[in-house]
Amino acid sequence: MITKRIIPCLDVKGNKVVKGIRFKNHQIVGSIVDLAKKYSNDGADELVFYDISASTEDTIVNKDWVSKIADVVNIPFCVAGGIKSLDDAKTILNLGADKISINTPALDNPQLIKSLSNEFGSQCIVIGMDIKLIEGQGYLFAKTGSEKTAYATNIKAIDWLAQVQDLGAGEVVINAMGQDGVKDGYDIELLKSLEERCFVPMIASGGAGGPRHFIDVFNETNVDGALAASIFHKNEFTVLEIKEALINANINIRI
Numbered sequence: 516m517i518t519k520r521i522i523p524c525l526d527v528k529g530n531k532v533v534k535g536i537r538f539k540n541h542q543i544v545g546s547i548v549d550l551a552k553k554y555s556n557d558g559a560d561e562l563v564f565y566d567i568s569a570s571t572e573d574t575i576v577n578k579d580w581v582s583k584i585a586d587v588v589n590i591p592f593c594v595a596g597g598i599k600s601l602d603d604a605k606t607i608l609n610l611g612a613d614k615i616s617i618n619t620p621a622l623d624n625p626q627l628i629k630s631l632s633n634e635f636g637s638q639c640i641v642i643g644m645d646i647k648l649i650e651g652q653g654y655l656f657a658k659t660g661s662e663k664t665a666y667a668t669n670i671k672a673i674d675w676l677a678q679v680q681d682l683g684a685g686e687v688v689i690n691a692m693g694q695d696g697v698k699d700g701y702d703i704e705l706l707k708s709l710e711e712r713c714f715v716p717m718i719a720s721g722g723a724g725g726p727r728h729f730i731d732v733f734n735e736t737n738v739d740g741a742l743a744a745s746i747f748h749k750n751e752f753t754v755l756e757i758k759e760a761l762i763n764a765n766i767n768i769r770i
Contacts, residue, residue: 516767519733520560520740521754522718523747525550527566527596530577532748544748547580548587554747555588557754560769562588563616563688563742565643566596567659575603578610585611593641599627601634608635616688618643619657622668622675625682632683637715642684646672646705647692653705656692672705676712684715688742691721698724698745701732710737718742725752726760733766 525532531543532550544550551562564584566576576596584592594607595616604615615635621628621642631640646653653672658664676687689709691702701722710717716739719732723743732741746752761768 517739518767518769519738519761520718521558521729521757521761521768522561522563522740522742523550523554523559523754524563524565524720524742524744526744527564527577527580528568530580533567548583550748551584551592552587554754555590558758558770559590559754560740561590561613562592564592564594564596565616566594569596575599576607578606581607581610581612595641595643599624601630604631604635608639614639614641614686616641616643618645618659621679622655622657622670625678628679628682628684632685637683637685640684641686641688642679643688643690644672644675645690645692648705653708659692673709673712676709680713680715686716686718686739687713688718688720689738690742694722695720697722700724700728701741703732703735706732706736706738713737716740726757729757729761730764730766733761734764 532545532547533543569576574597576594581594591613593614593616594612598604598615598617599620607615645656645659647656655668655670655675656665657668689706691705694702701719706719718740719738720742723746729741758768758770
């Protein structure tokens, strides 16, 4: 039986962790290094860091904090934000990140996925998919780090999912934009609509409000892990509390 993963997600802007609701009105919630250390100590399985200003401002993740995180955590972590080339990825991985995640750069240049996978191995190439339902169909959005730059593509999520796997992606994060920061549960329907076409680990993102939502997403879909931000940043629940609830629900989790 596969062990499910609980993954705190840290949106980074101006070298601080921030959090918004539905990708808007971001508020500062704390220090990158302090929160990374806390979640690592609390029993997180992995951490994900999204530099939400990097791709919108055509910059790359700030390298200073990446190496500092590597010094204070003992779990895998993934970094995203403006990674557009093999050199960009190599720099981030050499600083200690275990995975890199790309979203807009992959949409702009799908062959980048293949190049990265060939160079570094598919296991460390994650594709972030920011998805919004339009007339019942999931479509990809790009440059979502700011409401001023975010735009809809005409790419259907189901088609993009198939393409990124063909190109060598090793994992996908399905981020339901309408659920982001709302805390009323993961988008089970969206996840179920994609899982039959997904042959790599799939991570649910957007909507976690408490233990029940983690239990539901693991019981009702085949996702391998679940991202959450608000409930951890606001100290509403600890990672350990979520994991204890999952164990009580007979879901295989690492304590």
